[in-house]
Amino acid sequence: xxxxxxxxxxxxxxxxxxxxxxxxxxxxxxxxxxxxxxxxxxxxxxxxxxxxxxxxxxxxxxxxxxxxxxxxxxxxxxxxxxxxxxxxxxxxxxxxxxxxxxxxxxxxxxxxxxxxxxxxxxxxxxxxxxxxxxxxxxxxxxxxxxxxxxxxxxxxxxxxxxxxxxxxxxxxxxxxxxxxxxxxxxxxxxxxxxxxxxxxxxxxxxxxxxxxxxxxxxxxxxxxxxxxxxxxxxxxxxxxxxxxxxxxxxxxxxxxxxxxxxxxxxx
Numbered sequence: 001x002x003x004x005x006x007x008x009x010x011x012x013x014x015x016x017x018x019x020x021x022x023x024x025x026x027x028x029x030x031x032x033x034x035x036x037x038x039x040x041x042x043x044x045x046x047x048x049x050x051x052x053x054x055x056x057x058x059x060x061x062x063x064x065x066x067x068x069x070x071x072x073x074x075x076x077x078x079x080x081x082x083x084x085x086x087x088x089x090x091x092x093x094x095x096x097x098x099x100x101x102x103x104x105x106x107x108x109x110x111x112x113x114x115x116x117x118x119x120x121x122x123x124x125x126x127x128x129x130x131x132x133x134x135x136x137x138x139x140x141x142x143x144x145x146x147x148x149x150x151x152x153x154x155x156x157x158x159x160x161x162x163x164x165x166x167x168x169x170x171x172x173x174x175x176x177x178x179x180x181x182x183x184x185x186x187x188x189x190x191x192x193x194x195x196x197x198x199x200x201x202x203x204x205x206x207x208x209x210x211x212x213x214x215x216x217x218x219x220x221x222x223x224x225x226x227x228x229x230x231x232x233x234x235x236x237x238x239x240x241x242x243x244x245x246x247x248x249x250x251x252x253x254x255x256x257x258x259x260x261x262x263x264x265x266x267x
Contacts, residue, residue: 010108011108011109013032013033013034014032014034015034015212015214016032016034016035016037016038016039016212016213016214017035017107017109017214018107018163018214018215019081019082019105019107019109019110020032020035020082020107020109021035021038021039021042021214022053022081022082022159023035023081023082023084024036024039025039025049025050025052025053026050026053026054026057026084027050028082028084030082030109030113038207038212038213038214041207042204042207042208045200045203045204045206045207046200046201046203046204046259047200048200049204052258052259052260053159055242055243055258055260056158056159056190056242056260057084057086058243058248059158059190059242059243059245059262060086060088060091060156060158061086061091062245062246062247062248063156063188063245063262063264064088064091064092064095064154065091065095066246066264067154067186067188068092068095068096068099069095070186071152071184072152072153072154072184072185072186073092073096073098073099073100073151074099074100074101074147074148074151074152074153074154075088075089075092075099075100075101075102075153075154075156076102076104076137076143076147076153076154076155076156076177077101077102077103077104077156077158078104078131078137078155078156078157078160078177079104079105079131079157079158079159079160079163080103080104080105080110080114080126080156081105081107081110082107082109082110082113082114083110083113083114083117087117088101088103088156089101089103089118089121089123089124093123098123099123100123100124100146100147101123101124101125102124102125102126102127102142102143102146102147103124103125103126103127104126104127104129104131104137105126105128105129106128106129106130106131108128111126111127111128114126125142125146127140127142127143131157131160131164131173132164132168132173134173134176134177134180135176137177138176138177138180149180149181149182150182151182151184152181152182152183152184152185152186152267153181153182153185153186154185154186154187154188155174155177155178155181155185155186155187155188156188157174157187157188157189157190158188158189158190159190159191159192159260161189161191161220161228162191162192162217162218162219162220163215163216163217163218164218165216165218166218170228171227171228171230174187174189174228174229174230175230178230178232178267181267182267183267184266184267185266185267186264186265186266186267187229187232187264187265187267188262188263188264189225189228189229189261189262189263189264190242190260190261190262191219191220191225191228191260191261191262192204192205192217192219192220192259192260193219193220193221193222193225193259193260193261194219194259195219195221195222195261196256196257200259201219201259202219204217204259205217205219220261222239222240222261225239225261225263226238226239226263229263229265232265232266232267233265233266233267234263234264234265235264235265235266238263239261239262239263240261240262240263241255241256241257241258241260241261241262242258242260242261242262243255243258244256244258245262245263245264
């Protein structure tokens, strides 16, 4: 298998990665044969997966615009993935000219391509880090230099927590990030869910939980996602199917079956 020039030497291109598989769902080009094979297995189980990924990006655009309107101009995007059109810094800079964004990911390709994309953009930085180790992310010199934690920050956990198992205490992880921020900060979560008996979502979860999966998946119910927010104040309409979180236009009945949840809470 030929290694593209843009692939870092330490990357095993024979094993799929969550970031590259998601890149494939979104129609990106920074993925390998192993990623595409795995993604096609998920698509066999959940044919609408690409549409699901696009709806997730639409939510991201809505929430960044909303937060900018509330005066939040700093964004900590955890598990940010491989750059695609409509990234957080692009949305935020169009809404608030003083926006600052810190992308965090542990996938080397996501980090390399994010840095290449952002070359010369001093309001956006990229940190190679593990979101499940909040103390390392928060105390990193780049975080301290780029974000002013004495001012409100939006902590974004978009389509990542279903890859964080219960044994890693996801609620504790979120609490650590929230505790490091000041009142007026927000936590944003989107999360895969098979609640409501969505058989395709359950089959997709089974694919991710096979031996050759890039990560184990732990889907959660709306009640479980609410619990992740702890005592933070949930914004209306609470934890709902992703297309139903303050949509830009009316959503049809398919929105009630969407295999993913969204919630936003304020510190």
